[in-house]
Amino acid sequence: MDHADFTPQDHDLAERADAYAAAPLLNCLIREVAEPLPATDGRRLYRLPGTGRLLRVRGTRRPAEPEVYAAGRWHRAGHPELVKVVAEELARRTGLPNHELPAEMTDSRDAVAALLAARARATPPGDPYTRSEQSLITGHPYHPAPKARGGGPVTGWLPYAPEAYARFPLVLLGVREDAVVEEGDTSALDALGAAPPGYRLLPAHPWQLDLVGAGLADAFADGRLIRLGTTASPVRPTAAIRTVYSPDDDLFLKFSLDVRITNDIRRLWRHDLLKLRHTDTAVTDAFAAMGGPAAWLSDRGYRTAAFAFEELAVLVRDGFGEHLLPGTTPLLAAALVEGFEGSPLDGGSDPAAWWEAYLRQVVPPALTAFADHGVVLEAHLQNTLVAVDADGMPAQALYRDAEGVKLLTDVDRAAGWERLVYCLVVNHLVEVAEVLAERHPALDPWPAVRRELARHQVPEAAELLRAPTVPGKTNLLLRWTGADGADARYLPLPNPLVR
Structure with missing residues (x-):
């Protein structure tokens, strides 16, 4: 951005993004690495043992205004400098290089800036439940890059971001019947649309389809996979990003997502899907024995394609239905x-x-x-x-x-x-x-x-x-x-x- 075009509003957004991104990173640094020293001037003071640097912050639950002592004085550490300080400390402490995590920290901060800008233009959802799911600008308070989105362009992920109040239709695919793999109760998927004879319906998250689309070219070409349009009603992404809620169907769907979110690539991994029924049954039985009021939203089944088992997997989760107490x-x-x-x-x-x-x-x-x-x-x-x-x-x-x-x-x-x-x-x-x-x-x-x-x-x-x-x-x-x-x-x- 040209300096002449940098408005006060842009400056405020940048400062807010820095603050949101710095708080969880500082929480991690303070919890895992820093050595506390007696507080000074109303600030918490720490020594970073690897580099010997002194760091001070304001606040407790969400640290703010980080300052580093250098050349005989304290000076404010913006997010780029904070990332550099953390990287140098960890490299010294562990003896290991890491170029990926600093990039994720920067990506997380830039994602926050994009989310703040998008929220300012968007209308929040009307119901308190959805507003709660779509409220997490900070996200995980003890992760160094809680809002990293895989380093891809903003245009690739922002339309599907819960924090930007997103709502969108799912892509409907047809999978040839001889290639369908499923377990458990997946009948709710068939109510989302209609598949032609010889095919079964498979909803897909549009972001995931963008990410893995090239790898599915052969399946589309030979007819194992066909496109059937989109769902009639939009879904709302929950805080989990790859899990969406369809209010019209009172149904949660969880998808694979080939992006690292916090610590993991968020695929529905084969080994997890294969043990899903055993695990979910154990939890369902446990909650049934408790007799309420607590409830378990069952992961009742999954459906996918044999030739893209993890990439196209979708998990069917209970909606609120009979689980939710009336009037709550x-x-x-x-x-x-x-x-x-x-x-x-x-x-x-x-x-x-x-x-x-x-x-x-x-x-x-x-x-x-x-x-x-x-x-x-x-x-x-x-x-x-x-x-x-x-x-x-x-x-x-x-x-x-x-x-x-x-x-x-x-x-x-x-x-x-x-x-x-x-x-x-x-x-x-x-x-x-x-x-x-x-x-x-x-x-x-x-x-x-x-x-x-x-x-x-x-x-x-x-x-x-x-x-x-x-x-x-x-x-x-x-x-x-x-x-x-x-x-x-x-x-x-x-x-x-x-x-």
Whole structure:
């Protein structure tokens, strides 16, 4: 952009994008690498041990205004310099080079700028549920590049971005019957359109089709695959980006997406699909045994093409249907932390009573699934929906995403508990508790959490109340060292439950 064309509005957008992108990157750096020093001038002070640099920031939950000490003075570190500081620190610390992650950090920041500009021009969705799903401009608060979109051009992904309030039709394909692979209940797909004789209907995400289209040329040419137009009604992308919700059909669909989002290339991998029915059945049975009000949105089946098993896979997930309590509104838990128009945290509810109601809904299902049924829910903020009543009080928890679920028949119990504590406590309850404490300084949110955990006869929960530390996932180091995205590694964090 020519300097003469750079308006005050552009400058404000750039500053906001820098701030949004810097906060999770700083969170990672502070959690995983930095050594705390006594605070100064109202700022938190740190030493970066690899390079010896001094860093200071304002704020706690979302660090801001980073400054680096150099040449005898403090100076503000914009996002490009912050990326350079982090890269030099990690290269020194690990002894490993990495050119990919700094590029992702920059891509994430540029994506935020594009999203902010798009939101300013777009109309937010009218219903609170969709607004909550499409509110996450910061995204994962402890990932170095939470909004990276694979480095592709903005025009390739922005039309499908939940944060830009996107809505779009799905592409309808026909797959020759002898090439169809499916398992479970996929009947909802057949209601999305009509396929000619000898073919089965297969919806496709238009972004994914753009990404893998060249590899499907032969299938289109020989008739194994045909185009059948688009769905009659648009879908709304959820916070998960590749998962969409069709309000008209009350149906969630999850697609492959050949783009790295946070730690993983977001394909529906063959090995995950092949174990889907076993995992989902175990979770469905566990929630049925609980008898409500908590609900599980079942991943009831998948359909794909044998010649593009992962690329064209689509997973069918329950809509709200009979799961949702009458008179309640589902909201994404992550949106409560990020903030959105219509959030119950903006209402006049007593914060202590609201928090106790929240804990009564989200904690028991996760502990019961683990202790009584051997199911480890991935109960983090983006996989938890909280239904609130007309007064904004939590009345029900709904969990989703069988892909992230672990079963104790397949993993060690201690490892399963560690994962549950990370997802439910560190990634979820800590974040909501900190928002409440920030808004209501007189509220100590942790006694209520201790009481809720103590209500359940789970030996691990009793031990957690005494443990000096809880596990924090090291997303920055995982990405820098090129570890597998599913290979969680943790470092001990002070346990907020111990007072």
